[in-house]
Amino acid sequence: MHRTAVDFSAELAISAFRQIAALKRAWQYRMRVVTGRQRSVRPTIYFLTPDHQPPSGGIRVIYRHVDMLNSAGMDAFVLHQRRGFRCTWFENRSRIAYVGDTTVLRGDILVIPEVCVDILDRLPPGTEYIIFNQNVHHTWEGRTRYTAKHYAPGSGLKGVIAVSKHNQETLRYIFEHLDVRRVHVGIDFGMFHPAESPRTNRIAYMPRRMPGDAFKVLELLRGRGLLDGWDVVPLDRIPQSEVATQLQTTKMFLAFSHQEGLGLPPAEAMACGNYVIGYHGFGGREFFRSDFSAPIETGDLLGFAQAIEHAMTMENAHPGWCQAQGAKASEFILSEYSLEREQEEVTQIYADFLKAT
DSSP: OOOOHHHHHHHHHHHHHHHHHHHHHHHHHHOOOEEEEEEOSSOEEEEEOOOOOSOOHHHHHHHHHHHHHHHTTOEEEEEESSTTOOOOSSOOOOOEEEGGGOEEEETOEEEEEGGGGGGGGGSOTTOOEEEEESOGGGTTSSSGGGHHHHTSTTSSEEEEEESSHHHHHHHHHHOTTOOEEEOOOOBOTTTSSOOSSOOOSEEEEOTTSSHHHHHHHHHHHHHTTTTTTOEEEEOOSOOHHHHHHHHTTOSEEEEEOOSBSSOHHHHHHHHTTOEEEEEOTBGGGGTOOTTTEEEOOTTOHHHHHHHHHHHHHHHHHSTTHHHHHHHHHHHHHHHHSBHHHHHHHHHHHHHHHHHTO
């Protein structure tokens, strides 16, 4: 049977999904935490974090929260499994601890990612923890029959932190007793901001996000000859600083977000002044506004391609149109998702948790 490029693209998407699922299972299998009954003299916050080197926005947020807490005078560590491990795809000097050298004492707080709650089955009763849920859609992956007990009253759960309104509302819907706190994840505007240099006809996207849809949308555009004179820039497995540099030269960013907790890539693209077209992934619905971007219904490949064509038409008729839309997007992201706001919220939330210990 003849197999098209679309067939291979679909196979790539399925393969990527299986690899991610296997990786998550491996994270949970490797992780362990030693706890103690002695009370901590100086309560410490440990963020249990997968030993995962490829770029991951969620892990970058954890590192930043550790830095923010330490700068506020609290003791906090990224807690990795493998001794010597540190994420290197973005610059950081975050404080790192390793499970083999660490004992979580009474009064300390263990912060668990939503994808790793299974580890709580292997910890002593009474261990106090916070679930940092950065993507509510991952909540029920793994041993779903046991998920609810880790969010239940009296389980040792001190609280749940979410990163978007969508995450917060979904968690409250299923766990009505929870007081879910929300943190507005900040964008580093020292890195992600519009550049003064002129932009060329370049379109950026991230191929690891729904690669099947990305391939098809680009093929629709090629079929109509619309990509002639435009460069398509895939952003994949490059340092964070290089992502920002590329986004400062592009006019458009195509978002293929799928069931995101928030969705940092399109937000960062907006911060850099891009006109963003695509799927909001639910978590990003709060910033994917039609007055400066083009939200597309998930799976609507024709609508996606038509929105890109419309932007190209407007840019050709009114040079600088994309940049004008991107400037409005950048201003909105700056007002809603600043690092200063994130610092204030993170500091206050963990101060409240420590007082209640």
